[in-house]
Amino acid sequence: MPRTSPPPAGEPSAGPASRQPTPGLYVVATPIGHLGDLSPRAREVLAAADLVVCEDTRVTGRLLKTLGLKKRLRSYHEHNAARVRPAILAELARGAVVALVSDAGTPTIADPGYRLVREAHERGINVRPVPGPAALIAALSVAGLPTDRFFFQGFLPPRSARRRAVLAELARIPATLVFYEAPHRLEASLKDLEEVLGGAREAALLRELTKLHEECRRGTLAELRAAVEAAGPPRGELVVVVGPPTEDPPPATDEELEQALRQALAQGSLRDAVTAVARRLGLPRRQVYRHALALLDEDQRA
Numbered sequence: 001m002p003r004t005s006p007p008p009a010g011e012p013s014a015g016p017a018s019r020q021p022t023p024g025l026y027v028v029a030t031p032i033g034h035l036g037d038l039s040p041r042a043r044e045v046l047a048a049a050d051l052v053v054c055e056d057t058r059v060t061g062r063l064l065k066t067l068g069l070k071k072r073l074r075s076y077h078e079h080n081a082a083r084v085r086p087a088i089l090a091e092l093a094r095g096a097v098v099a100l101v102s103d104a105g106t107p108t109i110a111d112p113g114y115r116l117v118r119e120a121h122e123r124g125i126n127v128r129p130v131p132g133p134a135a136l137i138a139a140l141s142v143a144g145l146p147t148d149r150f151f152f153q154g155f156l157p158p159r160s161a162r163r164r165a166v167l168a169e170l171a172r173i174p175a176t177l178v179f180y181e182a183p184h185r186l187e188a189s190l191k192d193l194e195e196v197l198g199g200a201r202e203a204a205l206l207r208e209l210t211k212l213h214e215e216c217r218r219g220t221l222a223e224l225r226a227a228v229e230a231a232g233p234p235r236g237e238l239v240v241v242v243g244p245p246t247e248d249p250p251p252a253t254d255e256e257l258e259q260a261l262r263q264a265l266a267q268g269s270l271r272d273a274v275t276a277v278a279r280r281l282g283l284p285r286r287q288v289y290r291h292a293l294a295l296l297d298e299d300q301r302a
Ligand code: SAM
Pocket: 032, 033, 102, 104, 105, 106, 107, 108, 109, 110, 111, 133, 134, 135, 136, 179, 180, 181, 182, 206, 207, 208, 209, 210, 211, 237, 238, 239
């Protein structure tokens, strides 16, 4: 039976046997900037792979070239995943060593791959991590904000109304929050972060981690928003880290309440929607119920 979990503590997992990977799906982290961050084991697995499943074959092709490797590549991304997954799983079932990589960092973290991993498990295929760089962990490690509890949001929705609704859900979580963000959206996102979470929350902006122009800027959300507004959109890749709440965030606006209710009402009963929204936004149930009835009434009249 294929092994789907790591060896028990104390059992050696390194040494000569690990040089020839057993058949299975290897989820291989690759550098987020600095090539020196590719682990020796990642290199070994890539060298032994019968197939490398990646996002962009040009990006992974360049990485393999720098490693002196020539491999069969198969692109796997959100637009073709459902179509190509069966062929990858069939190859795994025949006993291939398959490496899953993304353009940078750890596959499946704000990147494609989790369904492939899940379906491989469901078929009893050996699935192994080859851990390494991930922008969220690199960012947390240098942000100087509490790391005992953190919540990874990944990318926020691009539109402000939806983004604010998501932020309203996160505002009361007693943990550090981690966001990935695109440079052209940073200013708008920081504005919503400041307004929904409160400008006093400590935060850090990490840019181009492990690369030439690496930068860590720290301050309150209000200070970071003002700095970005003054300097214009930064270049490169970004992670925003926000420290846990130290005081109650500003109460949800009527607009946020309405957006949250509409979303919840589309998914379930009035009762469930009211309970979920009241809990999420920290509002009294009675207030949310009244607002929900007014919304439903308004919709009926329209
Ligand atoms: N799977 C990757 C990981 O493990 O971090 C993340 C992939 S996601 C599509 C790409 C986002 O990660 C970027 O938009 C940026 O927010 C963040 N990111 C990746 N590399 C980075 C770097 N060197 N510095 C800062 N952020 C980075």
